[in-house]
C-alpha cells in the first residue's frame with residue numbers, strides 16, 4: 001500500500017443555502033479544494049462524491065456523474081458513495097484506497113447535502129428513515145429520540161449531568177461563533193440556556209432529556225478534499241497532510257439489540273483499528289473532530305476513542321480539557337452542533353478542519369498550537385457504522 | 397390481565413440467542429434456523445424519551461417512547477401509554493400491549509405499546 005496525502009481542502013459556509021442546488025454546493029467546495037491543491041486547470045483520476053439523501057431530498061441520483069460534468073473532470077472515474085451520515089468519511093476512505101492501491105494517483109473527494117427542503121416534520125421523517133424499518137421507524141422514533149434514550153441511560157450509568165452537556169454545548173457554540181463556515185454563529189451563555197429565567201423558553205426539551213442546544217441543526221453544506229500520492233504532494237512544495245490510520249466498524253441496527261445499549265462498540269473498535277494502523281495512541285493526538293450530533297455523543301465518543309477513561313468525559317468537558325488550550329481540544333470547528341450536519345458533507349468537513357489545523361492556517365482563536373496529529377470520528381446512523389481517521393502533518 | 401404483545405422473537409435453534417427484529421443469521425453463532433416465540437410476562441423499562449418534534453405522519457404534539465426488556469431477556473422499542481415523563485422511571489415494570497401505533501394511508505399499523513404498572 002502507498003502512503004496517501006491530502007493536498008487540497010475546501011469548504012463552503014454551512015447553513016440554509018436556499019439559492020444553491022446540491023450540485024452548486026458540491027461544485028463550489030470542489031473548486032476551492034482543487035484551487036488549494038494547485039489543480040485549478042487540470043483534472044483528477046477519480047471523483048468520490050458523498051451524499052446520503054439526494055434521492056429523497058432532491059429527487060436526484062447519480063450525483064457523481066453530474067458533478068464530474070459540472071467540474072469538467074471528464075473522463076475521470078466517478079462514484080457516489082452513500083453511508084448515511086458517515087457518507088463523507090466513506091468517500092474519503094474510498095479515495096484513500098484508490099490511491100493506496102495504486103489504482104489512481106489523484107482523487108477528488110467531495111461531500112454535500114441539501115437538507116433544508118421543506119417543513120421540519122418532513123425532514124425529520126426522511127432522516128428517521130435510516131432507523132430499522134420494522135423495529136424502530138414505524139413507532140415514530142427520530143434520531144434525536146434515539147439520542148434521548150441513549151442519553152438517559154448513559155447519564156444514569158456514568159454520572160453524566162446536565163452541567164456536562166451544557167459545557168459541551170457552550171464550547172461548541174463559542175467555537176462555531178468563531179468559524180466563518182459554521183451554520184450557527186451565536187454564542188450561548190449559561191444564563192440564556194441553563195439557569196436564567198428565560199432558559200426553559202430559549203432551550204426547550206426536544207427529546208427528553210436532550211434540549212434544543214444539545215442537538216445539531218438541519219443544514220445545507222459541502223466540503224471537499226484532493227488526495228494524491230506522497231510523491232505528488234512533495235513535488236508540489238506545499239504543506240500537506242497524510243492519512244495515517246483508518247478504522248471502521250459496524251454494530252446492530254437497533255439500539256435495543258446491543259448487549260449494553262450504552263456501549264458504542266463500533267466507535268471503540270473503529271478508533272482502535274485507526275490507532276493500530278497509524279501506530280499511535282490517543283495521547284499522540286492534538287486535535288479531534290468528534291460526531292456530536294447530540295452533546296452526549298461528544299462525551300461518550302471522547303471516552304470510547306480513548307481520550308478519557310469511561311465516565312470521565314463529561315467532567316473533562318466541564319473542566320475545559322476539551323476546549324482550546326485544553327489537554328485535547330475537541331470540535332474546534334464548533335462540531336456538528338454549530339457547524340451543522342449536512343449528512344454527506346460532515347465526514348469531509350471534519351477532515352478539512354483537521355487539515356487546516358495541521359497546516360496551522362486557522363486564526364489564533366481556533367488554531368490548536370503545535371498540532372501535528374488529528375483525529376476524526378463520524379457516525380453513519382446511531383453508531384451502527386462508524387469511521388475513524390487519524391491524520392498527520394506531512395513531514396511529521 | 398391481558399397477554400403480552402405478540403411481538404415475534406426469533407430464537408436461534410442452535411445457541412438460543414433471542415433476536416428482534418429478524419436477522420438471516422444468528423448474531424452469535426451465525427446459523428440460520430430460528431423458532432418464533434413471543435414475550436412472556438411483563439417487561440422492565442430500560443430507558444425512555446419524550447419527543448416533541450415529531451415526524452410527518454403523527455398528529456399528536458408529543459410521543460413517549462421507550463426501550464424495555466422482557467422477562468426472557470428480549471428487548472424492544474415501543475410507544476409508552478403515559479400522560480407525561482413524570483409517570484416514568486427507569487427500571488419500572490411495564491405491561492406490553494399490541495395496539496395501533498400509527499396510520500399509514502388511513503390504515504392502522506400495529507406494534508408495541510408499553511403501559512406503566514406502578
Ligand SMILES: [Zn+2]
Nearest residue numbers: 408411422425
Ligand atoms: Zn445462534
